[in-house]
Amino acid sequence: MNLPTPNKFAITQGLSWISRSFSLFGKGAGIWIVMLLLFIGINLGLTMVPFLELLPTVLAPGFTVGFYIGCRAIQKGEMLQIDYLFNGFKLKGRLLIRLGLFFFLWNIVIYLITSLFLQMNLTDEQARVLSAAQTQEQMAKLLTDDPALMSTILNAAL
Secondary structure (H helix, E strand, O other): OOOOOOOOOOHHHHHHHHHHHHHHHHOOHHHHHHHHHHHHHHHHHHHOOOOOOOHHHHHHHHHHHHHHHHHHHHHOOOOOOHHHHHHHHHHHHHHHHHHHHHHHHHHHHHHHHHHHHHHHHOOHHHHHHHHHOOOHHHHHHHHHHOHHHHHHHHHHHO
16 A cells, blocks of 8 residues: 655744644634534533433534634635534535544444453453442552553553
């Protein structure tokens, strides 16, 4: 498989991109902040509803395109509008949702593979200790108190 050769740019070019991004933000800072808060609110709201908590992963590409559309509008000299956040779904909704579903399914595959490696590498005692943890605090304490357990989990994840 032939991969394209990456482009090389001087560090000054990267600094120029960063300064231009601040310029884009400055031309509609209030609207950008409202769009970001709306995006975060939608994601948080969905994650709190049973069976919908995975939906933000599927919708992420559509929202990302919406932010991109907002950037392009400002570059063209247009006024930024809050509804640009949802324009990705209007333009290529099905394709972006399929991309989100692919990303979601790929995450499940990675999770399953990691879980399999973890089960293969945990001792019976480590598995018993891990399953006894009821809260995040208990889990954190277990991992900090037992470097071997932390090492096993990290090795499975990598």
